[in-house]
Amino acid sequence: MRERxxxxxxxxxxxxxxxxxxxxGCGRCCLLKLEDDDTGDIATLDVACQLLDLGTCRCSDYEHxxxxxxxxxxxTPERVGDFRWLPPSCAYRRVHEGRGLAAWHPLISGDPRSVQRAGIGVSHFAVSEPDVPDEELDDHIIAVLPISQ
Ligand code: SF4
Ligand code: SF4
Incomplete structure (x- = not known):
């Protein structure tokens, strides 16, 4: 990889x-989301996709x-700006917005564990999709992103 x-x-x-x-490797983009059909608002849940390994915060079957x-x-590079649900901490979003990488990013810290230590990874709060019945998903909303943002 090229330097910086x-x-x-x-x-x-x-x-x-x-x-x-x-x-x-934060896993935040792999948290389930619910979109309000009427308003377009997007709610983020503390429930992770069934394939997210909550120990590593990585997709357990990335290839498929x-x-x-x-x-x-x-x-993709073209879609970063359109994916408004990407968390503000997301490295792609940060670079796209000209904010650079945070000190806890592994490319800066040199240590992948710094993401969890900074509280950015979802391991410490997320639950896995198979453990949450559909009728309880609304109870797991942790943030709502209005359509206007
Ligand atoms: S399939 Fe993998 S990459 Fe896609 S949302 Fe689920 S855990 Fe994340
Ligand atoms: S850096 Fe962005 S794409 Fe990577 S896991 Fe975090 S939110 Fe998802």
Whole structure:
């Protein structure tokens, strides 16, 4: 990977390896979301996708994720700005918005565990989708993102 590539190149100019390394492994984008049909507001739940390994905060079947989870969407450089539900801490969103990487990002700290230590990873609060009945999902809303944001 090129030195400090996240500062020197646009997201669209990154190699595949650099693009993948930019993910901080927080797992926040893998939390379930509910969209209000009337208002378009998006609610984020503390319930993680069935494939998210809550120990590592990584997808347990990354290669086949789109076949196994139809709602899983591919993040691309062109779509970062459109995915308004990406958390403000997301490295792709930060770079897209010109905010650079946080001190706890593994590319800065040199330690993948710094994401959990900073409280950014979802391991310490998320529960797994198979453990939550559908009728209880509303009880797990932790944030609502209005359509206007
Ligand atoms: S929110 Fe962003 S940085 Fe965190 S796991 Fe998802 S894509 Fe990676
Ligand atoms: S399939 Fe994998 S990458 Fe997609 S939302 Fe689920 S855990 Fe995340």
């Amino acid at each position: 590539f996240w500062q020197r190149f646009a997201l669209s100019e990154l190699t595949h390896e650099e693009w993948e390394a930019l993910c901080d 994720r789109f076949e196994r989870v139809p709602g899983c969407t591919q993040l």
